[in-house]
Amino acid sequence: MTSAHEVVAAYWAAAEARDWEAFAALLADDVVYHGPQTREEVRGREAYIRFNVEGFRYDWHITVQQIVGEGQHAASWIEFTGQEGTQPGLCFFELADNGKIALITDFWPEPYELPASRAHLVGRY
Amino acid sequence: MTSAHEVVAAYWAAAEARDWEAFAALLADDVVYHGPQTREEVRGREAYIRFNVEGFRYDWHITVQQIVGEGQHAASWIEFTGQEGTQPGLCFFELADNGKIALITDFWPEPYELPASRAHLVGRY
Numbered sequence A, B: 001m002t003s004a005h006e007v008v009a010a011y012w013a014a015a016e017a018r019d020w021e022a023f024a025a026l027l028a029d030d031v032v033y034h035g036p037q038t039r040e041e042v043r044g045r046e047a048y049i050r051f052n053v054e055g056f057r058y059d060w061h062i063t064v065q066q067i068v069g070e071g072q073h074a075a076s077w078i079e080f081t082g083q084e085g086t087q088p089g090l091c092f093f094e095l096a097d098n099g100k101i102a103l104i105t106d107f108w109p110e111p112y113e114l115p116a117s118r119a120h121l122v123g124r125y
Helices: A004-016 A020-025 A045-054 A117-119 B005-015 B020-025 B045-054 B116-121
Strands: A027-035 A041-043 A061-070 A073-082 A085-095 A103-106 B027-035 B040-043 B063-069 B073-082 B083-097 B101-105
Touching: A004 A020, A004 A073, A004 A085, A004 A103, A020 A027, A020 A045, A027 A045, A041 A045, A045 A085, A045 B116, A061 B073, A061 B083, A073 B063, A073 B073, A073 B083, A085 B073, A117 B045, B005 B020, B005 B063, B005 B073, B005 B083, B005 B101, B020 B027, B020 B045, B027 B045, B045 B101
Parallel strands: A027 A103, B027 B101
Antiparallel strands: A027 A041, A061 A073, A061 B063, A073 A085, A085 A103, B027 B040, B063 B073, B073 B083, B083 B101
């Protein structure tokens, strides 16, 4: 049995390689994708492949920063480089009993101004 | 030895309880906090406690959605309710060899408009 960590590593490697066959093989038939920031949802493997192929029609690249897996759960932190520069992407994954990815929850934080209320408590890097 | 998952569960429980003594006991002396979106940094246990106590002087609450731990790494997804409503918070943790939290990387994604380029590929929830 492949670990959740390995499944997510393979997921990002397949995405970066645009190997949609390998990517699809990691997904449950009824995989669900959630983007909580827009409340967007994609249901089903075929729709999710289409979302990835057709939703981002520009050159993009992924570097994995960290993957953490435990049982049927995993989280990843990637850096995504696309048309607007590089941005962190955080994903939480739930695997089905057969080891396929059943639920993906995907977050894209953006830069913001440091609040004055805590500026005296921090440095910058 | 306490697992990374348990350490992070205790970290959020102590924060929610404002039990700064228990919270401090989970941190390495030279813990580093990074907020990549503002590039803010806090170094050292004492400064990090002060950051948490003095940086957020309003009523706030945390609900843990998911914790994933593996070896000396963990990730958490919480929902933070503060003065501006409820927002997801994603953290990646690295533990020192003694099991104390050595590095915290903290992300706060915000709602944004669904891009028109993928609107035909998703539903909403």
